[in-house]
Amino acid sequence: METSAIPRKKLETFAADSYKVPLLNVEHYPVTSNYFIIQNRxxxxxxxYISPHRRQFYKVFHMTGGTGVLTIGLHRYEMVPNEIAFLHPDEIMSWQTTSEETRGHFCLIHPDYFGYDAEHVLHLLRQFPNFATNAAVVQLTEGQSATINGYFEAMYREDRGDNDDKKQAILLQLQLLLLESRRAGKNRVQTTVTEGYGYIYRFLSLLESAFRVQERDTYTRLKTxxxxxxxxxxxxxxxxxxxxxxxxKTLREHIQDxxxxxxKTLLVQTDWGINEISYGLGFSGQAAFTSFFRKKTTVSPSAFRKTTLSPAHI
Incomplete structure (x- = not known):
């Protein structure tokens, strides 16, 4: 298709899209995150914030108080108390608080957390119907919400305890949580996102798809x-x-971030040499990559790898 044939939206039409403050910061999960994380709001x-896909983590978010707008893919949910949301790793999502406070829990679960002894639970998670973007939020009765809150509290206590079998206890509570949510069975009605948010979503999706550096000698040509x-x-x-x-942030800043x-991910999660990473990310050479990395972090790639993988950070 010729560039001249591409319909271009005029800058003035931006005024037709309304946005709320504060800003939705784009956040990536730390490259050294634990495989299971649970927090109390x-x-x-x-x-x-907005979180691009390839997070690798499944996320379950239960609200017991407050309100907010959850957008998963291009589906928008106005969440209220006694609702639970299921976020698939491959979807771009955003959250915008619309109340003074938000109460409840959330947990992040990496597929590697399950291991060989709990593959059946991972299969259950992957097949769970509410990880679909158009059915991601489930309305609960007060009784169902209280029951699910109890499961979250049990997982929270186990995660911070020192029982040898705490993982088994956490996985048991997780299965009960999924069962109770499926029995509730009432999906929250979603609305369409604004045109402006749709463009932001598609830009982040294209940006994520540009990174497919999964094997040595894989080369990425980053778009402008x-x-x-x-x-x-x-x-x-x-x-x-x-x-x-x-x-x-500007488009250029997002690309660089x-x-x-x-x-950082390749430095921490692979044993590739600095030169191999430089090539894979499209730099002209190791010197150019080191200069870019040092400018952004104040340390060299090798120093970052050494510090991050030190015993104090494992």
Missing amino acids: ETYPVKD ATEFADELHVHPNYLNTLVKNQTG RLLHEA
Whole structure:
């Protein structure tokens, strides 16, 4: 398709899209995250953010108080107390708080947490119907919500305890949680996202898909901001304005942040040499990669790898 044939949205149409503050920061999970994380919202307040896919973690979020807007893919849910949400690792999601406080729990579960002895539970999670974006939020009665809250509290206590069989106890509570949610069976009605959010979603999706550095000798050619805009059939200035107003960062900043996150991931989770990582990420050589990494983190790639993999960080 010729560039001249691409319909470009005028910058002035941005005024037609309304956004709320504060900004939705784009967040990536730390490259050294535990395989199972559970938090209580009273001690771990929810933040407004957008999380791209390839998080690797399944996420379950139960609300007992407060309100907020959860967007999964292009499905938007206005959540209220006594609701539970299921987020698949491959979906872009965002959260926007609309109340003074939000109470409840959330847990993050990496597939590797289950191991060989609990593959049946992982299969149950993967087949659970509410990880579909159009059925991700389930309405609960007060009684069902109280029961599920009890399962979360039990997992929370076990996770912070020192019982030898705490993993088995956590997985048992998780299975009961899924069973109770499935029995509730009432999906929350979703609404469509704004056109502006749709562009932001598609940009982040394209940005994530650009990183497929999974094997040695795999080469990534990162697109420019203009190339991303062309793929979305929108003017670069319009897309940049949408993204900057919603996330606080420009297209170029998001591209560089994602490049840095991939570099950190490869440094920590592979044994590849610095030169191999440099090539895989599309740099002209190791010197260019080291210069980029040092500018963003103040340390060299090798120093970051050594520090992150030290006993104090494992």
